[in-house]
Amino acid sequence: MKRRFFAKNIGLATMSSILGAKIVQGNFMPEGYTPLGLQDQDPFSLFDKNKEMVVLNDKPWNIEAKAHLLDDAITPNKNMFIRNNGKLPVNIDADSWKITFNGESVVQEKSFSLNDLKKQFKQYTYQLTLECGGNGRAEFNPPAKGNQWTVGAVHCAKWTGVRLKDVLQAVGIKDDAVYIGYHAADVHLSGNPEKEPISRGVPIAKALQDETLLAFKMNGEDIPLAHGFPLRLVCGGWPASTSGKWLTEISVRNIVHDGAKMTGTAYRVPCKPVAPGAKVKDEDMCIIESMPVKSLITYPKTGAMLKKEQSLTIRGHAWAGELEVAKMEYSIDFGATWKLCKLNKPSNRLAWQHFSAMVDFPETGYYEVWAKATDTNGVSQPMLLPGWNPKGYLNNACHRIAVKIG
Amino acid sequence: MEQPNKFKESAALIRKLSVTLFVFFIAIAGILVYLMVDPSLSAFSSKPETTLTVLETNEIKDDFDAIEDGIHLRTGFIADDGLMTVVNNCTNCHSAKLVTQNRMTKEGWSATIKWMQETQNLWDLGDNEVIILNYLAKNYAPEQKGRRENLTNIEWYTLN
Known part of the structure; x- marks a missing residue:
């Protein structure tokens, strides 16, 4: 099954509407040909995304959702954020796709085709929360460099694949294995084939979890191109950058994986707390592992105006990295008092949990509804920005929406 | 002698007929081919096409680096000294x-350039580095946001 990126995803009518003119003799246009005007592509039709999604960056593609777009229990593709570090791979052939297991700590190098994986190993489906390590970066002060994500770089889709641990067992790993690192088919922005846009990974313990998948389906269908077709590593609860897309290799390492964006300051925070704006040496930066406890009010959309004495039902999701969310609260008086929300159990470990509450307002006027989750270790979301860090990661400050009564 | 004459006449008639048919066919084919190339028959419309083409070309040329309300439309950059140096070096x-979408001090922008070079x-920006740094530090400087x-920018709507 060969995927022609443009030809498959953009119909002639779409091309015409993007170009704002009729494409004369469109019937004679060769398959796979992209008219020059489409070099400024419309990402919404290209990736089948909701028009309300926000494009932060178009080279490489970085697109985020808004809170109210994430209302579904299982996030559909159209509302899933895209975070790319390089250029999308082109002309992917799933039939001849191979994944190779190598590195210092494999007993012997071994490759599998997609069909091998599907036939030789048992398949599992889990709903897994993937949040970008930099979600919420836009709020840090002083500002941190990078894509200025607000709240929408998180999703919880259903992934189907084989357990990485089952495949690693078939390959055979040595006792000195400490980390796995992925390699993929995307292309560095500079076009240099020697450079990888991103090659991250996780410690062996995370790699061997039941929920860590080599996934080939998302929400029951082939994974969309922007989300890693035809094969993606999925490590729920950890920075989404550990869930490598377009997988071609897994290296089993006897050291902490040192691929692109594993070293220096990338996806790292100061090992010890620092003052806002502090300079931190590379050796004092530690790799982010589990993501912190967080929640999002997905209904109603911020800006709702209600009549006096009209109750409001709020709902949303909460998640806590490797942990579960134990308690969910809301406040309409800026944290002076908190009330409990109804909180569901996750559909499986590492899936987000749904919450809801009926909110009554005592008086007419301007309100903010703030939401606060607490994890099973008793750790809650802060109302203010959490500890400043040079790259602006891990902002799990409480989410809030504005409401007017009367 | 009458028979051969009659034959000649018939032959001439057939030749004439086939030539007419051929010309007619060519004409139809010509019209069809033309319709494929120009389905809206724009060549027969009242506006002279040449003028239209020239207008369009001019528009595209002028639009390419157009600036509106102090913003370089093609890139979204703020129009200020050094704009085109930034466009040419930073959007390849x-x-x-x-x-x-980023805000940094001059020191921060300088460190970012160094990181991109390493x-x-x-590439080595040479004399352009000063121009680029001055432009970025002035137009994309950090603002105090507090904790x-x-x-802001709330779109109010009625919820029933």
């Missing part, structure tokens, strides 16, 4: 959006 590998194949900002 990545989007202008990666620049315009790890991302950015949590007010909610």
